[in-house]
Amino acid sequence: MPERVGKFLDFCLFLMRRFLADQGPHSAAALTYTTLFAVVPMMTVTFAMLAAIPAFQGVGEQIQAYIFRNFIPSTGATIQEYLTAFISQARQLTWIGVGFLIVTAFMMLLTIEKAFNLIWRVRQPRRGMSSFLLYWAILSLGPLLLGAGFAVSTYITSLSLISGPHALLGVGMVLKVMPLLLSIAAFTLIYAAVPNTRVPLRHALAGGSFAAVLLEAARQAFGLYVSYFPSYQLIYGAFATVPLFLLWIYLSWLIVLFGAELVCGLSSSQHWRSRRLPRLIVVLIVLRILYENQRAGREIRLRHVHQAGWSLPEDEWDEILEFLEREKLVCRTSNGWVLCRDLGEYSLDQLLRNNPWPLTRLDLLPDHLEEPWYPTFRRSLELLGQEQASLFGGSLADWLKAGSAG
Template identity: 65%
Template sequence: MQQRLHDWLEFWRFLWQRFFDNRGADNAAALTYTTLFAVVPMMTVTFAMLSAVPAFQGTGEQIQAFIFHNFVPSAGEALQEYLRDFTTQARQLTWIGVGVLAVTAFWMLVTVERTFNTIWRVRQPRRGIATFLLYWAILSLGPMLLGAGFAISTYVASLSLLSGPDAVVGAKTLLRFTPLLFSVAAFTLLYAAVPNARVPFRHAFWGGVFTAVLLELAKAIFGLYVRFFPGYQLIYGAFATVPLFLLWVFLSWLIVLLGAELVCNLGVSLQWRKRGMPRALVLLGILRVFHARQRSGLMVRHRDVQRQGWLLPEHEWEEVLSFLEDQRLVACTGGDSWMLSRDLSHYSLQQLIERSPWPLPHLSQLPDELDEPWYPALRVALQRLHDEQTLLFGDSLANWFEGQGTDKK
């Protein structure tokens, strides 16, 4: 039990460190700034798409009220009125104005995808027609699906089996959890579809559950703060709603990005995290796999490396590939397949060490055993290097400062 608790705490420590390494707070601030400009265009595009279908007339306002009531703290009620006025005025724009709003909404989606790709260490983001089709599907089909889902849920909730005196036991309790279920579904889809990487559905689902529950807790705490600490109204007066809304959007993006980190790292092997393998050894192991598979005429993929015992996660694989590609040692053959692009008979280990961003490991960092043909010789070489360094630089600093270092003897 203690070991399991230790592993759980170690995983969250690792996740928190990854969140800061990826500049999660900075990205959340950037997304908050983008959201401030994109919220009205997104609402306008949504209402425009819904109004194109006669069956969805008036659904946009109901969806907006539903979102603000269930997903935004009570401080957002006044802002909802402002946004409704802005959206009403935006509907009277010319086609040029609508185009500008659409571009702003597209930019919001681009920023979100870029941030997610950073978390997943995606090296090749979507380009051209693939990007356009994805964003267009979100802006056009998204409102349609949302309106259809809202209409269906409203109809189901009105059934006598779920409401009224003859309702099934527990039905009202289930209906109270409907906003949470909507949140789980939305975040699951967000984590599964937005990154330009393969995301297992179960990982996206657990990330959606985590984010939805955490947002509910944050909304409750934020509401208590607004209710019991109204000092902000003395400072900002009638303008207080705007900074509160921005703070809530920032907290929401922090939670969403933390959920993305969770989804990305759920596939990281516990054994791999515990080993703490020095990245220089990982680099050599991956190059050995490339060399062996090239001699057999085979390409290399991430899962091929994992089958050889190198259980590194996707983001570490991408980092190593980025370095090897910069050194023109490997080249992409399409998709996620790679191959050597240079004869390793004319590329020395010294060249690799000098150009690698990862230093040689200290003797204390070396594993006792490693099933690699090059490892015994490397271990001996590192021991000799350590002995030589000790011999050359083992004198005290006082002797060196007095000109009596090892090279003066």
């Protein structure tokens, strides 16, 4: 049990470090700003798509009320009135104005994808037609599927077996948790579909469940904070709803992005993280695998590294290849990666000087590693440490005195 608790705490620290390294708070602020301008266009496009089908007349307003009732704190009632007025005015726009609204909605989706690709270390975002088709499917098919699901659920809840005096036992509880289940499904779909990389569905489901539960807890806590600490109302008066709504959007995006970090972190091998190998050691392992496969006339991909016994996470693999490509040591082929430089003309000293990761301390290195070069490398580091201690072993005061005397 203590070992499991330790691994869990290590994993939490790992996620927090990644979240800060990926500038999660900054991305959440950018998405909050984008959401402020895109929420009306998104809702306008949604209502327009639903209004195009006679069977969905009035469903848009019901969906809006359902979302504000179940996913927005109690302070959102005033915001809902404002948004309803804005959307009513937006419906009177010309086709040019509607086109600008659609472009604004596209920009929001593009910002979300950029934030997710940064978390997953995706270097090649969607481009051209694939990006357009994905966004168009979200803006067109998304509202239709949402309306169909809402209409079906409304019909089911109207049945006597569900809401009548002879309702089935336990159905009421299911209806109460329905918003949470819908939120889990939505976040799971977002985490699985938005990043331009393969995301295991079970990891997306775990992240979606985490984000949905945390968002619901945050909604309850946010409502309590506003009720018991009405400082915003005292300062801003009737205008207090706006900063509170912005604060809630920012908090929501923080939760969504941290959930994305969780999904990406689950895709990283726990076996690899438990080794805690320094990045420089990983670079040498990858170079060794590249060198051996090059001699056999084969390209390598990440799966070849896994087959060699090293469960390297995809984000570390991308960072290492980016460095090696910058050093002109590797290049991409149609089937993978190969060495594009004679390693006989590239010294280990060059690698140590040019790599962006600091030279490894001996106490952080494992005693044994299943690599043929590792014993000699470790011994060289020991000799380097001894030589460095010999050269710079004097006290700082002696060095400064010597410098002053000179």
